[in-house]
Amino acid sequence: MKTYTFTEKIDTRSGFGDGLTELGQSNENVVALCADLTGSLKMNAFQNNHPERFFQIGIAEANMMGIAAGLTIGGKIPFTGTFANFSTGRVYDQIRQSIAYSHKNVKICASHAGVTLGEDGATHQILEDIGLMKMLPGMTVINTCDYNQTKAATIAIADYNGPVYLRFGRPKVPNFTDENQSFNVGEGLVLSPGKDVSIIATGHLVWEALEAAKALHDQGISAEIIDIHTIKPLDEKLVIESAKKTGAVVSCEEHNFLGGLGESISRTLAMHHPTPQEFVATKDTFGESGTPAQLMDKYGLNASSIVSAANRVLVRKK
Amino acid sequence: MNTIQQLENTVQQVRRDILRMVHKVNSGHPGGSLGCAEFFVVLFKEIMNYKTDFEMDGVGEDLFFLSNGHISPVYYSVLARSGFFPVKELQTFRLLDSRLQGHPTTHEKLPGVRIASGSLGQGMSVALGAAAAKKLNQDNSLIYSLHGDGELQEGQNWEAILYAGSKGVENLIATIDVNGKQIDGSTDDVLYMGDLQEKFQAFGWKVITIKNGNDISSIIDGLNQAKKETNNGKPICVLLHTEMGNGVDFMMHTHAWHGKAPNDEQLSTALTQNPETLGDY
Numbered sequence: 001m002k003t004y005t006f007t008e009k010i011d012t013r014s015g016f017g018d019g020l021t022e023l024g025q026s027n028e029n030v031v032a033l034c035a036d037l038t039g040s041l042k043m044n045a046f047q048n049n050h051p052e053r054f055f056q057i058g059i060a061e062a063n064m065m066g067i068a069a070g071l072t073i074g075g076k077i078p079f080t081g082t083f084a085n086f087s088t089g090r091v092y093d094q095i096r097q098s099i100a101y102s103h104k105n106v107k108i109c110a111s112h113a114g115v116t117l118g119e120d121g122a123t124h125q126i127l128e129d130i131g132l133m134k135m136l137p138g139m140t141v142i143n144t145c146d147y148n149q150t151k152a153a154t155i156a157i158a159d160y161n162g163p164v165y166l167r168f169g170r171p172k173v174p175n176f177t178d179e180n181q182s183f184n185v186g187e188g189l190v191l192s193p194g195k196d197v198s199i200i201a202t203g204h205l206v207w208e209a210l211e212a213a214k215a216l217h218d219q220g221i222s223a224e225i226i227d228i229h230t231i232k233p234l235d236e237k238l239v240i241e242s243a244k245k246t247g248a249v250v251s252c253e254e255h256n257f258l259g260g261l262g263e264s265i266s267r268t269l270a271m272h273h274p275t276p277q278e279f280v281a282t283k284d285t286f287g288e289s290g291t292p293a294q295l296m297d298k299y300g301l302n303a304s305s306i307v308s309a310a311n312r313v314l315v316r317k318k
Numbered sequence: 319m320n321t322i323q324q325l326e327n328t329v330q331q332v333r334r335d336i337l338r339m340v341h342k343v344n345s346g347h348p349g350g351s352l353g354c355a356e357f358f359v360v361l362f363k364e365i366m367n368y369k370t371d372f373e374m375d376g377v378g379e380d381l382f383f384l385s386n387g388h389i390s391p392v393y394y395s396v397l398a399r400s401g402f403f404p405v406k407e408l409q410t411f412r413l414l415d416s417r418l419q420g421h422p423t424t425h426e427k428l429p430g431v432r433i434a435s436g437s438l439g440q441g442m443s444v445a446l447g448a449a450a451a452k453k454l455n456q457d458n459s460l461i462y463s464l465h466g467d468g469e470l471q472e473g474q475n476w477e478a479i480l481y482a483g484s485k486g487v488e489n490l491i492a493t494i495d496v497n498g499k500q501i502d503g504s505t506d507d508v509l510y511m512g513d514l515q516e517k518f519q520a521f522g523w524k525v526i527t528i529k530n531g532n533d534i535s536s537i538i539d540g541l542n543q544a545k546k547e548t549n550n551g552k553p554i555c556v557l558l559h560t561e562m563g564n565g566v567d568f569m570m571h572t573h574a575w576h577g578k579a580p581n582d583e584q585l586s587t588a589l590t591q592n593p594e595t596l597g598d599y
Contacts, residue, residue, distance in 0.1 A: 031454070055450065058484075063443045063477035070383075070447020073432050074455055075375050078447075093437050094474070098444055102424045102434045 001217050002192040004210055006176040010147040012168035012204075013111040017042025018147075019154025020079060020109075024050045027077065027158055033068055034081045035061045040170075041081035041111050061086045065094040069104040077158055078106050084113035084167055085126035092132060099163050100136040107157050108133075112170045113143070114254035115282070115299055116204060116292040125287035131259020133165040134232040140185060141232040143167040143253070143261075145206035147175040149229060152183035160185050167203065169254075171292040174207045188235030190242070194224035197310050197317075198242040201252035202228045202261045205280065205301060209252050212306035223310060231261050236268045243269050248317040249277040250309045254301055257281035276316040278309035320363055325534050327595035328363065328399060329355045333565045334598060335395035337588050339411040340579040346412060346420065349575035350466065351392035353497050353532070353560040358396040360537040361462060365545070370401035372429035380459045381448055383433055385441020386466035386495065387421040388577070393431075394418050399596065402430035408599040439472025441465060442492055446478055449490045460548055463492045468500030471509050476521075482553040483522025491544045493556040496531070499573035518555040531558035532565075566591055 023030045024046045032046050033055040047054040057064040061082055068078035080087065087110035088095070099106045110129065117125045134141045140162060144150040150168045157164045164185075191206070192213055201209040206227045213223040224242055228235065243249055249269065251262035257279040269275045282299050296302045320328075332355045340346035362368075366380040384393050391411065398405045403417070410416035417426040421436030433444045445463040452459060469475065482490060494514065502508050511517075515525045524547050528540035537558070544554045562576070563569025566588040569580075580588055 031450075053454065057481065058477075060477035060481065062440075062474040063446075063481055066440050066443020066474065066478065067447035067450065067481075069433060070444040070449070071451045073375060073381065073444075073448045074377065074451025074457070076451050076454065094440055094443075097434050097437045098440050104433075 001194065001213055001222070003214070004176040004191070006174040008175055009172035010175045011170060011172050012144055012147055012150040013040070013170060014042050015144070015147040015150030016109055016111065016154050016166070016168055017045065019151040021045040021049065023155055023158050024053070029075055029077045030079065030158055031055065031071055031076045032079045032081065033057055033064050035059055035064050035086065037082050041109070043081050061091045062094045065091045066098050068106045069098040069102060072104040072106060079109050080106065081109050081111070083124060084110035084129045085124055088129040088132045089126055096136060100139050103138055104163060105161055107164045107166060109154070109166045111168055113167045114169060114204070115287040115295040115301070116169050116171045116254065118170065118292045118295065119289050121289040122286040127256045127282050127287060128259060129167065130231055130253070130255045130261065134264065138162060139232065140164045140230065142185065142230050143203040144229050145203055145227055146173060146177050148177045148179050148181060149183065152181050153229065156183040156185060169204060173204055176207065186230045186233045186235060188238040189227040190224065190238070191227050192225040194222040194246065196222045196246055197248040197250060197314060198224045198226060198246045199250045199252060199306060199310065200226045200228055200239065200242070200261070200265055202231060204254050205252035208301070208303045209306055211303035212310065215303065215307045216310055221310065221314065228261060231264060234264050234268060239265055239268050240272045243273050243275040247275060248313040249275050250280060250306060250313055251277060252280040252306055255281055256284060258284055276313050278313040280305050280309050322534055325359055325363060328359045329534070330592050331594065331596040332359060332392060332395045332399065333592045334589060334594060335408055336391040337566070337580060337585055338598065339391045339408055341585045342409070343412040344579045346391055346579060347388040347577045348391065348579065349562040349569060349573070350386065350389040350495065350497065352566060352569060353562045353564050354389055354392050354464065354495055355565065356532050356534050356537055357493065357558055357560070358392050360534060360541065362396050362400045364538055365541045366462060367459060372402060374432060376432070377455060377457055378459060381432060381461050383441045383445045383448065383461070383463040384422060385435055385463055386438065386469050387435030390420065390422050393422060397430040403428065405599045438466070438469045439474040442475055442478035445490055445492065446482055446487055449487050452489055460545065461490045463490070465492060465494050467494055467496045467498065467511070467514070468505050468508070470494065470511060479518065479521045479523070486551045487553045488549050488551050491548065491554045491556060493558050495560055496557050497560045497562040499562050499576065501573070501576050503573055514557055522552060523555045524550070524552045525555045525557060527557045527559070529559055531560035
């Protein structure tokens, strides 16, 4: 089992902000748009450094998505920034027609995804956005796990042609991936090899999966931990190989079990290598107010829930 | 420069194209298409500077965005007759595997089209983005867009109208096809929108009204005036008053032909009123 350490907890949204700041220096075609959440999205530095390339749209997300689509006509690479809820559900038809169907090179960058947004409650805690976005033909869907990965992903998608949904979050979480990592869209990462069960996680749940692996190790269970930062296109080869090796899968995500990473894994395995699977995800419910830790606990989105799910799936494994 | 008669001839051929296209597939939107035939012909033949060797980014070219995508027949006809793609391709309108989808799209890579439209209310935002890209690229060419009057009932327009006025977007000429009709009846009956000129002005726009939006000279004058008003700190709105179904007597003065194709007999009558000028596709 490979173990990971971290020196500090940082929010993934800061990874986005710092990545965008670097892009501002390195790529003059990168432009940024925000709907009155510049501070929350950590876009201040880009705004200060490049005021001519920063568009304050006001509280008008539909207009923001359309303007972003238009900016691509002329070679700009727009990064939109607002909360995940307002980046997807509020503007689904605008994204569908003006960005996805029109295949515009827009990077939809979405913070405060999932229940870890916390106290603001369910109106702001979208748990359906991965499903909404992955169903759009041609849309790439990325959900990063820590600061370093979010920063690397932000920089990488500027050179990746086509619409991208980049999902990250609000709370400070362990920053454990390599500072100098190369980010390859569509590439799943085996963080720790194992042979008994495949724990395939995305976003904030990746760290929880690594914590679960330690507890499972103490129970004599060897868990393979896979970080899927790109939910679409899914690294199907890696998922199938791991499922063939272990014969049992636990999928983990801060998202509804309908429409999320887990279902993408299920579809892949149903077609290529049917495998028992348990889902660590919210179960067709809205969130509520509370601290991020309380909500992760209440909705079963932590290491102990992953351990339980692993034990359940191992019972089903033949 | 074309003479008025040459432009009239083109309009008449475009009318024939529209009628024959929607008749063949027994679907599509002839009413608004006919009402805007003069506008499209003037825009593409007299007003805009563009290359027919199509490039998506359109650097150095004037760009046009159709927001009310259901009037695709007039758009396709004028694009074809302006040299963007072969005129005979008009016969594939709405057929399987065609680049001429029911509503315009970039998906099939039809030259001349830069954004999908059909779901209403999105085109002005896209036009604003393209206008911003022009400014960043220090490209002095202009952005043109067309919107239905009924389409203004979609809220996203008002986000865009507020933004354009507030930010002083000065390289955009957005034309509203004021035909006063929509699917369920007159725009006044469906959802009265008040005085559009006052509304746009209140949002910080310069408004130019073309009272007879089916008169070629009036459209040329109005759009040339609009061009002169650009780069003056304000977005330009052209209120183009048109007659839905213009040029076919039984399609005028009613909303009935918004989204209905003529039958064989009706097509024959309509074509008789608009004899062939440039050759049918």
